[in-house]
Amino acid sequence: MNAILYAVTVFIWGSTWLAIAYQIGDTPVVVSVGWRFGLASLALFFILIARNALPKLTRENHKMAALLALCLFSNNFLCFYAATQYLPSGLNAVVFSLAPILNALNLWWLDKRRPTGTFVQGALMGFTGVVFLFGSQFLNADMDITIFLGLGLSLVGTYFFSMGNLVSARAQKKNMPLLPTTAWAMGYGAIYLFAIALFMGHSFAISTTPLYVSALVYLAIIGSVVGFNTYLALVGRIGAAKAAYCTVLFPLVALSLSTVFEGYEWTWMSALGVMLVIAGNLRVFGVPEPVKRWYLAHR
Template identity: 45%
Template sequence: MGHDCPSFPCQKHPMTTLAPGAALRDDPALSPLDMGLYGLTVLAWGFSWYALKLQLGVVPPEVSVFWRFVLASAIMMGWAMARGARLAFPLRTHLRFAGLGLFLFSTNFTLFYYGGQYVPSGLLSVVFSLASVFNMILGFAIFGQRISRRVLLGALLGFAGVALLFRPQIMGAADSGLDATALLGLGLCVAGTLSFCLGNMVSTANQKSGIPLVSATAWGMVYGTVLLGLFAAFRGASFAIEWTPTYLGAMVYLAVIASVVAFASYLTLLARIGSARAGYSTVMFPVVALMVSTVLESFHWGPDAIAGLVCVLGGNLLVLRSGRARG
């Protein structure tokens, strides 16, 4: 992390806790800091999906996620202590942290790891881009967030792009029929995305209550790690890992860059500009992930994939430009 701590609220860039609907009502133009957070999140998560695939095959998914967050939570808690962040909270607040750990730092990842056994890494990220839609629906249902027409149109265009990109995988070769394993992978990834978005709602509520972002993220990761360990033990899984450079390298990248840096950046963005536009950063990183999948997994770019990518980019542009014209 850089000296100016772009992933966390800094003293010279204090983060203002926004009312959940404020960013959506006014749709302010994105600041340079917001754009930097977007770029950091997109690149970190864009490369993470292939790293996730590198951990599949030998170690049970929940065990891989467990060790990933053992490392990530230790780094995040150490960072919080070094910053002098508040870490003592009442039991009621710890219940919120446990909810954050359940949805954002355990269930979400475990479902995607299992889904990754059935679909290419680039398409995992495409499914995750549905977060923009789920965030808006949940933000409206839970917090009463108003949605501008421009943001809604951009999200729907992105959703259509996701459907086009995934169509060949679901329909099989030459539209030969539904692929049951691809459907299972899709279902697991949709459930993982919903879990992620429920975690977003918990995070928004925490920040609205004045709970520091660094503290909430650190404790959320700790609780997520504990829950993952309990789940793995319940399933009778061995906690042994694969001692190969590929597996260990993927774990370090996922724990440090994709978990600590990217999540801190994303949650900061969530507080600054609202859940709908922050969630739409998850529509941009599939472009990076698909490029990686093209090079390393021979992902095929047919007409549906090309049209889908155009829709995703067009939708993202609408949302990013929403500050210049209200819906």
């Protein structure tokens, strides 16, 4: 069962980046992201009500939900969607895989938890890998400066996500109900995004092409609701540290899909960059026990 949950989570998280790319077009980014989390929030509320598992939240719960909305369900995805206008979706996923490293840096900055030497080594390898990846893209794009705009947006989005992880961790330490809080957070995120769209004079209408609508439904239901629940189930079964290996593997899914559907072109620099990012994450997390057992059995 753990293997199934792990595989489903990795595939869903890895494939959402391509679905995001399919939403870029006529519909403003802020409207697309608003509809994504509006639909996801409604779906989660429906599930919770059907299970009779929708408790009344305190004012503190709603404050935390609002913070989660700003970090996890609005501003971060505004950056990711905007970055996808300038980058292949797979590269966006690789930058996002640096989130655990940013988590540790935030804990160092905010909670004074000094990182270990192992972490510093892994972080340097990961960031060096990103430099190689984007150096390859820069050289292949005839010195197109928009690549750096895409990288900057992706890094900002990842940092928002990292801050959201800290907010979520503190909320769980206070024994806040996770799924109801998430449902409200997604709803608040949608309201915030639609308010921005209204201020900017955008219509709430979306593209009705089959590709856009299918991508929206996939991101809202599969990516945001199913993927979130499978990951939480995995955390409950094997722990957060082991479940974090998902962030090491899903960029490979994203880059594979980007290669097939977006024509992403590999070079020796991009291949080396991916290997360094994966090696850096493995250095931070350690090598999984099943891999260690396999190595010891076959050496």
